[in-house]
Amino acid sequence: EVLLVESGGGLVQPGGSLRLSCEASGFTFNAYAMNWVRQAPGKGLEWVSYISSTGNTIYYADSVKGRFTVSRDNGNNSVSLQMESLRDEDTAIYYCAREAKDSGGWYGWFDPWGRGALVTVSS
Amino acid sequence: DIQMTQSPSTLSASVGDRVTITCRASETIGDWLAWYQQKPRNAPRILIYKASTLESGVPSTFSGSVSGTEFTLTITNLQPDDSATYYCLQYNTYPYTFGQGTNLEIK
Numbered sequence: 629e630v631l632l633v634e635s636g637g638g639l640v641q642p643g644g645s646l647r648l649s650c651e652a653s654g655f656t657f658n659a660y661a662m663n664w665v666r667q668a669p670g671k672g673l674e675w676v677s678y679i680s681s682t683g684n685t686i687y688y689a690d691s692v693k694g695r696f697t698v699s700r701d702n703g704n705n706s707v708s709l710q711m712e713s714l715r716d717e718d719t720a721i722y723y724c725a726r727e728a729k730d731s732g733g734w735y736g737w738f739d740p741w742g743r744g745a746l747v748t749v750s751s
Numbered sequence: 752d753i754q755m756t757q758s759p760s761t762l763s764a765s766v767g768d769r770v771t772i773t774c775r776a777s778e779t780i781g782d783w784l785a786w787y788q789q790k791p792r793n794a795p796r797i798l799i800y801k802a803s804t805l806e807s808g809v810p811s812t813f814s815g816s817v818s819g820t821e822f823t824l825t826i827t828n829l830q831p832d833d834s835a836t837y838y839c840l841q842y843n844t845y846p847y848t849f850g851q852g853t854n855l856e857i858k
Contacts, residue, residue, distance in 0.1 A: 663847075672838065672849055672850075672851050672852045673787075673789075673795065673838055673840075673849040673852075674849070675845075675846055675847040675848065675849070678845060678847075687845045687846065689846050690846070723794055723795075728797070728800065730800070730804070734800070734801055734804075736783060736800075737785035737797065737800045737840060737842050738785075738795075738797070738840070738842075739797040739800075739806070740794075740797075741794035741795055742794065743794055744794060
């Protein structure tokens, strides 16, 4: 079974830091790009970051660029999101999501997703 | 960035009805669009990718289509279990962007 499990969420003060991790199992981790997507309470989905299968290509949403850093450890089947200078508006559930591929060679959408980790930025 | 304009934001329909949800892209994205279903306290679930390809295990009451930059998710024979929020996702170009969501209520 393909499984993604996030950890590291919690309560942090504005300006603080937090590191999220996502452990993957059930698939060949180093063959897949990974993404982080977040959802503020009662709001829609927002893509946050992408990291390629090798880690050589990385993208960020403008809203987190310069504050968040994504990385991966293919030896340990994990991807991380280091979050610095956190703001109230970063409060959200953060989902780890695999870039999907199908048997026809198409790829790009997100599937599966983890259950998410709640990050609350508040004083 | 590519903007995805999703409509309607809320929708109320009855069991057995047919409903459509639309996403319009601000520029051409080919057929690089996916549809997701999200229920409260759950992660999104993939329904359709590449505009019209049904994900394995998803009921055939769900279908997707595209005309230019307008994408449509159609749900036929609505069931109580279809009550959820639906999102489109364009994955043509980073930053990937989602529609604002459609909250579907079954009367």
